[in-house]
Amino acid sequence: MKILITYALEEEKGQIQIPDCIVAYCCTGVGKVSTAINTYEALSKEKPDMVMNIGTAGTLHHQVGEIVLCSHFFDRDLEKIAHLGVAFKISFSEALLHAGCPKNLLYNGTVSTGDTFLTDLSESGSHADVFDMEAFAAAQVCQKLGIPFFSVKYVTDVIGQNSIKHWEEKLEDARESLAEFLNTIRF
Secondary structure, eight states: EEEEESSSSSOOOOOOOOOOEEEEEEOOSHHHHHHHHHHHHHHHHHOOOOEEEEEEESSSSTTTOOOOOOOEEHHHHTTTGGGGGGOOOEEEEHHHHTTOOOOOOOOOOEEESSSSOOOOOGGGSSSSSSEESSHHHHHHHHHTHHHHHHHHEEEEEEETTSHHHHHHHHHHHHHHHHHHTTTTOOO
């Protein structure tokens, strides 16, 4: 199986080696636009069987240091105009069942993606497990091309509790913990 691993910043990418898989990498940059462009280009070049987005995220419901596996994605910016019929949710639950993902892992988390780094609870919108600035964009590209997608997020901060400072302090822990977790996955 060939897996494309996407991540926003080089500081989030650790030494990842998934046994019995060919792994390609794509640094998407920060934000939805650069993520969509770079993910599409990497998919066209690498032609993977699956895409795994890794990285850091804020939360309202988990503890700092937890790793959350996600198969549900929504765009909190588009959610604000959902009443106009704009699609803002994507789920890969069904696709992951048939994609050869390890069955012993729970991919039931939800990522809320937006154009800003959340520091205020009032801006969070709908319920989500974790909040980032990229996952929905990569999910949208993968959905369009019919490629299974999931996200593995390391919780670096609790929104509203000095989020940016905590995120910066936890980047190294995130990189090491994500690599350690991913190196144990067997496809």
